Amino acid sequence: MQILLNNNQEEIPGDLITVAELLKFKNFTFKMLITKINGVLVQKSSYEIATIRDGDIVNVLHLISGG
Amino acid sequence: MNTFEIAGRLENTIVGIAGCGGLGSNCAVALARVGVGTLIVADFDIISESNLNRQYYFFDQIGFKKVFMLKENIGRINPRVKIITHDVRLLPINIPSVFAGCDVIVEAFDMADQKEMLLESVQTNLPGIPVVVGLGMAGWGMNNNIHYRKIDNIHICGDEISEIRPDLPPLAPRVGIVANMQANTVLELLLSKEQK
Numbered sequence: 001m002q003i004l005l006n007n008n009q010e011e012i013p014g015d016l017i018t019v020a021e022l023l024k025f026k027n028f029t030f031k032m033l034i035t036k037i038n039g040v041l042v043q044k045s046s047y048e049i050a051t052i053r054d055g056d057i058v059n060v061l062h063l064i065s066g067g
Numbered sequence: 068m069n070t071f072e073i074a075g076r077l078e079n080t081i082v083g084i085a086g087c088g089g090l091g092s093n094c095a096v097a098l099a100r101v102g103v104g105t106l107i108v109a110d111f112d113i114i115s116e117s118n119l120n121r122q123y124y125f126f127d128q129i130g131f132k133k134v135f136m137l138k139e140n141i142g143r144i145n146p147r148v149k150i151i152t153h154d155v156r157l158l159p160i161n162i163p164s165v166f167a168g169c170d171v172i173v174e175a176f177d178m179a180d181q182k183e184m185l186l187e188s189v190q191t192n193l194p195g196i197p198v199v200v201g202l203g204m205a206g207w208g209m210n211n212n213i214h215y216r217k218i219d220n221i222h223i224c225g226d227e228i229s230e231i232r233p234d235l236p237p238l239a240p241r242v243g244i245v246a247n248m249q250a251n252t253v254l255e256l257l258l259s260k261e262q263k
Contacts, residue, residue: 031179031180032179032180032182032183033183034183034186034187034190034221036190036218036219036221039219040194041186041187041190041191041194043187043191044183044187059218059219061186061218061221061223062227063179063182063183063186063202064179064202064203064227064228064229064230065177065178065179065182065230065231066177066201066202066203066204066205066225066229066230066231066237067086067088067089067090067091067174067175067176067177067182067201067204067237067242067245
């Protein structure tokens, strides 16, 4: 399936993927991050359940310390 | 619009500042100067000498609570600004009620896990309120790395790459740039709202 991930077109195997699976697939190993699917925030506690499908717009923001 | 007209436009606006350290104190002062009507400032911390290399406090304020000293400092700059202080550690349980009335929320925490908590809480419970995040401002130089971008109504200011380390501390110049970029973003959001 095709998704838009951080403004880039991405080819993802399968028809459905969880957020947790996507992070693993893309090797996003950062500890602190924010994930939004189609403009809606997905809580970290839901990463294993929340699903991404063909055509979704996904944003993953890596958070770093300082401020 | 001249500066007085702008202050007039901002008179009824409310901005939340989550954290009164390097980002929060400097951002709050910039917004107070231009005339934002109300600032809701939250922090549990007290001022230490090491904070003075970037935070908008003074040597004789060491040992006092940041929220109360920030209120005092802003009172001396622009006494028209209403400051609502929250001497609390912000947590998922109180974030929605502290910031519910805000037009914009400024994320000004230090640690990445706090930034994550604030963003998750605000985007879940107050999804209509834009949030302006400070992300990456350690060290010195590297001017051209500091940028602005947005994801829906999350506005990001910083270089998104320099994490603070013992040999890469946060310092007044870069922290001030990001804090003022956040204030500039807030201003843009408030004035475009006001134009509607």
